[in-house]
Amino acid sequence: MQTVLSASLNSNGAPHIEILEAAGFEVRILPEDVNRFDEDKLISYLHDCVAVSAGAEPYTERVIAAAPQLRVIARTGVGYDAVDLKACDEAGIVVTTTPGVNHHAVAEQTIALLFGVALGFPELDRRVREKQWKRMAFPRVMGSTLGLVGLGNIGQAVVTRAVGLGMKVLAVEPAPVAEFAKKWNVELTNFDDLLARSDFVSLHAPLLPETKHMMNAKTLEKMKQGSILINTARGGLIDEHALYDAVKSGHLRGAGLDVFEVEPLPLDSPLLELDNVLLSCHVAGLDRESWYDTFVMLAETIVALREGRWPVECIRNLEGVTNWRWDRE
Numbered sequence: 001m002q003t004v005l006s007a008s009l010n011s012n013g014a015p016h017i018e019i020l021e022a023a024g025f026e027v028r029i030l031p032e033d034v035n036r037f038d039e040d041k042l043i044s045y046l047h048d049c050v051a052v053s054a055g056a057e058p059y060t061e062r063v064i065a066a067a068p069q070l071r072v073i074a075r076t077g078v079g080y081d082a083v084d085l086k087a088c089d090e091a092g093i094v095v096t097t098t099p100g101v102n103h104h105a106v107a108e109q110t111i112a113l114l115f116g117v118a119l120g121f122p123e124l125d126r127r128v129r130e131k132q133w134k135r136m137a138f139p140r141v142m143g144s145t146l147g148l149v150g151l152g153n154i155g156q157a158v159v160t161r162a163v164g165l166g167m168k169v170l171a172v173e174p175a176p177v178a179e180f181a182k183k184w185n186v187e188l189t190n191f192d193d194l195l196a197r198s199d200f201v202s203l204h205a206p207l208l209p210e211t212k213h214m215m216n217a218k219t220l221e222k223m224k225q226g227s228i229l230i231n232t233a234r235g236g237l238i239d240e241h242a243l244y245d246a247v248k249s250g251h252l253r254g255a256g257l258d259v260f261e262v263e264p265l266p267l268d269s270p271l272l273e274l275d276n277v278l279l280s281c282h283v284a285g286l287d288r289e290s291w292y293d294t295f296v297m298l299a300e301t302i303v304a305l306r307e308g309r310w311p312v313e314c315i316r317n318l319e320g321v322t323n324w325r326w327d328r329e
Contacts (some may be wrong), residue, residue, distance in 0.1 A: 001026045002069075004302065005046050007036055008055040008076045008295075015292060016053055016299035023303045025051075039063055046070070051302045053295070054083070056263065056282070061087040071326055072305055074298045075316075077102055077285055078154075079234060081207040085317045092324065096301050096314040100153060101293040102285035107157035109284035110202055110232045111165075113256025115141065116278045117228050118200070123275035139199075142166035147198030149214075150233070151176055151186070155204040159184050170194045195222040200230060207234035217242040226253045232284035235260035244270045247277060258284045 004020050007030040011017075017027050030036060030045050036057040043066040046052060051072040052059075059073055064087045073083055074096045088095050116122075118141050127134055146162045148155045151173035159169050159180075169186045176188050195201060201223060205211050215229065216239040223229070229252060231238055240261055246252045254276035260269075263282055271277050285294075301314045306326045318324060 002050040003028050003048060005030060005049045005052040007042070007045070007057055008053045009036075010286065010291065011053060011076075011295065014295040016295035019296065019299035020302065023299075023306070025302075043067070053298055056082050059083040059088075064088060064091055064093065069328075071328075072096060072302050074098075074302050076294050076298060079206065080316055081234060081236070089317055092318070092328075094305060094315055094324065095317045096298070096305075096311070097316055098294045098297040098301075099313060101297055102287075102290035103153040103157040105287040105290040106154045106204075106232050106284040107161055108287070109258055109280070110154075110158050110204075110230055111161050113230050113232065113258065113278055113280070114146075114200055114202070114228070117230075117254040117256045117276065120276075121278055126275060144168070144199040145170060145197055147171070147194040147201045148173075148186075148204055149191070149194070149201065150204030150206075151181070151188075152204065154232075156180055156184075158202060158204070159186055167200075170198060191219075192222055195219060196224060198224060198227060200228045202230040203233045203237050205233055205237060207236045212236050213239040213242075215239065215243065217245070220246040220252065223252060225251060228253050229255045231256070232258045235263065240269070240271060244274070247274055254278070258282055 001024065003026045005028050006017065009032065020027050028045060034041050036042055039058060039060065039062060042057055043063055046067045048069055049067060050069050051074060054073050054075045059082060061084050064070065064084060070093050072094045073088065076098060078097045078099055080095055080097055083095050085095060118138060120136055120138055143166060145168045148158060148169065148171040151171040155171065162169050163184050170189050171186050172189065172191050172194050181188055214237050220242055243255060247255055256278045258280045259282050301311050304311050
């Protein structure tokens with residue numbers, strides 16, 4: 001019997017287990033208390049598996065080389081920057097994601113962080129707990145400008161909510177959907193103009209070599225005085241030390257962050273010192289509905305590949321390959 005490793009966090013009781021077992025796989029659960037970012041620990045569970053339900057743990061060249069039977073790395077969500085695609089291409093391993101199932105959840109987390117920082121959290125919460133009853137007034141969100149770096153499924157889901165809240169929306173997108181932008185009155189612009197005009201900047205871009213630290217000392221300086229940065233995409237998009245300086249100096253009014261360069265966020269991170277930075281633990285995209293749909297799609301994709309089908313909308317590598325087979329010769 002072939003084994004699939006369920007390495008994703010929050011996967012206990014998820015529907016992929018039943019689907020995979022019904023298809024004849026054995027499912028091995030990576031315990032929640034195992035450090036899945038430790039390559040040796042990951043290898044010890046993965047070494048004889050044909051597929052893995054993957055989270056943000058690192059699938060490096062070394063990890064891939066230590067799993068000679070591996071056929072599929074099935075990533076929950078749409079990000080796959082923790083996977084070495086080149087090594088997977090060379091090994092004939094298919095890398096898949098679950099597009100179209102979590103964009104509403106990410107959009108809601110984006111709006112939650114935006115409102116939280118805009119209205120003075122976490123500082124207000126801390127003051128009440130410390131019996132410092134100090135009332136403060138903040139600028140109204142309605143009528144403000146939201147700049148979106150990325151207008152894919154998630155960015156579009158943010159737009160519909162932001163417009164409903166009375167916000168003006170700017171966006172930067174290399175391949176914009178003109179019909180959507182026109183319908184929702186989204187102004188397409190360039191990156192520098194968006195930074196200069198937006199009261200809130202929200203990141204919805206993939207982490208690529210060209211986007212790593214796209215928010216750095218220079219670009220943060222270009223943001224409007226007193227604006228707020230939101231990130232529910234990938235931690236590596238932001239130079240966190242530069243962000244700390246920008247918030248500490250008062251140039252930015254604050255930030256709302258769900259993702260970080262190192263996760264879990266180290267306890268010595270200077271970001272933890274700031275009352276006007278609101279943090280969450282990479283939970284954007286993790287509402288109950290998207291959690292269920294993600295694991296169903298992930299399992300169905302693995303089964304489809306074993307049966308000889310090629311769910312192209314979920315596959316992120318092996319471009320141009322036409323002779324891929326589940327069974328190795």
